[in-house]
Amino acid sequence: MAEAKVAYSRVMAPRQIAALTAQKPDIFLYMIVVMVLLTLVSIFHVWSRVRVVDLNLQISNVMHQMKEQQQEHYRLELEAASLKTPARIEALAKGELGMALPRDQQVIVVK
Numbered sequence: 001m002a003e004a005k006v007a008y009s010r011v012m013a014p015r016q017i018a019a020l021t022a023q024k025p026d027i028f029l030y031m032i033v034v035m036v037l038l039t040l041v042s043i044f045h046v047w048s049r050v051r052v053v054d055l056n057l058q059i060s061n062v063m064h065q066m067k068e069q070q071q072e073h074y075r076l077e078l079e080a081a082s083l084k085t086p087a088r089i090e091a092l093a094k095g096e097l098g099m100a101l102p103r104d105q106q107v108i109v110v111k
Contacts, residue, residue, distance in 0.1 A: 082088070093099040
């Protein structure tokens, strides 16, 4: 019988096992909460990175459109300047409209 008492002392008492199993749901719940929070943070991080990439793409497209519009603006300014040249206007007035420069008698000075 003495050996039985020694063998029993090496085995864990039933009360200690019950105490460990009672703590497991608390640890399990804690781990679930940590995993949910980690998942939410990961999803937010991925979403924010996708949003940054999308915004950078939009910025790039807008910058490209702006450069095209500036080139068109400069081209139109050059065309307007060439259409305003006095030599061109005089040639159109003489050729298409049949106009001529006024003589001295036709000019009236207003004071």
